Amino acid sequence: MSKRLLDKSNEHFKKAIQKIPLGVTSNFRYWGDDETIYIDHASGCRLWDIDGNEYIDYRLAYGPYILGYADPRVDEAARQGIEIGGVFALSTELEYELADKISSMVPAAELVRFSNSGTEAVMAALRVARAYSKRDEFIMIEGGYHGVSDSVMWDIDLDEWDPTAGSPVLASSSLGVPKHNAEMLHLVPMNDASRLKDLLKEKHNDIGALLIEPILGNCCSIAATQEYMNAVRSLCDQYNVVLVIDEVKTGFRVAKGGVQELYGVEADLCTFAKSMANGYPIAAVCGKEELMRSIKYGGVLHGGTFTAHSVAISAANKTLDILQNTNALETVNQYGTDLRDGLSKILSNHNVAHCFTGHPAMSGLFLSEDAPTNARDFKGSDYPFYEKLAEEMLEDGVLCEFDPREPWFICEAHAKDALKPTLDAFEVALERSLEG
Ligand SMILES: Cc1ncc(COP(=O)(O)O)c(C=O)c1O
Missing domain, CATH: 3.40.640.10 (Type I PLP-dependent aspartate aminotransferase-like (Major domain))
Incomplete structure (x- = not known):
């Protein structure tokens, strides 16, 4: 159950489900009857839901935003x-x-x-x-x-x-x-x-x-x-x-x-x-x-x-x-690299095995020491822990996909001011997740 206030989203869900299967227009947007959120607006790397909750977004609609929302x-x-x-x-x-x-x-x-x-x-x-x-x-x-x-x-x-x-x-x-x-x-x-x-x-x-x-x-x-x-x-x-x-x-x-x-x-x-x-x-x-x-x-x-x-x-x-x-893609790449470094430091400080896969503009965070080389290796990562971590981060306003198979997408707008709040939220979420 979310600690965020989701009253308006929950109310809207009850209405939407009567007309739209799962209350959403893509199955992946349904997060549960009490957890599905509806967006009010987005700008740069941030989303605001209709309850006024703000999120730094690393899903970026599964990738299309390379510059940022509402560029x-x-x-x-x-x-x-x-x-x-x-x-x-x-x-x-x-x-x-x-x-x-x-x-x-x-x-x-x-x-x-x-x-x-x-x-x-x-x-x-x-x-x-x-x-x-x-x-x-x-x-x-x-x-x-x-x-x-x-x-x-x-x-x-x-x-x-x-x-x-x-x-x-x-x-x-x-x-x-x-x-x-x-x-x-x-x-x-x-x-x-x-x-x-x-x-x-x-x-x-x-x-x-x-x-x-x-x-x-x-x-x-x-x-x-x-x-x-x-x-x-x-x-x-x-x-x-x-x-x-x-x-x-x-x-x-x-x-x-x-x-x-x-x-x-x-x-x-x-x-x-x-x-x-x-x-x-x-x-x-x-x-x-x-x-x-x-x-x-x-x-x-x-x-x-x-x-x-x-x-x-x-x-x-x-x-x-x-x-x-412009150097937009260099900015994206650099932010992705800095984000990896920051996350890695926090995970290492807490003795959590991890590695990154892919490219800094769309990183996979894999909770195992050895990088996967094919899809079957996914079974070797601690994905239930990743899901918990993602859920905890959401409570602190950082949105990455709960399914660890989805990468962290970076846009140019992240580089403005998102790194520190992301890392702060990640550290707190990790500590809570480790406590169980
Ligand atoms: C590699 C790849 N191909 C095709 C698609 C399908 O694209 P669309 O969702 O725009 O139909 C996706 C969507 O995520 C994708 O990641």
């Missing part, structure tokens, strides 16, 4: 986008400007098409990959998340897995997902190149694509090693498999050129969303010209009523201008 520069551009008029079942010149900007930041993005969400961009990428390769089966990495379309809503079932009793089983993360989707899918653990090689050797005639987040943004930010990414690239080349790098979380966050720049590995197709427009809903499916030209009459169909809405396109153009021409 005045981006919001002004969005207002200019409103003046353009919305969507027209026709195109604007601004789309070319944005596509060109993305190409200049991401070498693999030779051609670009826009979608509304990461889910849609991944769906489009898979369709292009299948059309190009003429093979329907594809590979995903255990612990990867690629949105809410039926074909990718599968993973190993870690909750039910007993590591002493063999391998984890494949499960869908939702009821209602047709089982036959799983027949198209092969899951492999991160950082095991020989397993990938064996699979491709045996099944390359059926497998057309490999879909990967090199930093698993929904699994503790567990990262591929450089050797693994090199092997992924060369095995895809060897077996003519389309390499799809899903940069929905890493894109325009971990580097101007995304995770591909970090690893020096170019995708055949790549997807972007979240940080691309600092919170405005837009995504991109991008890739090498040879593949992207499959999108054509008589070829791959891609589109949608709301694609390239003038508000989102304007916001994205402005966001990428800022990321390209």
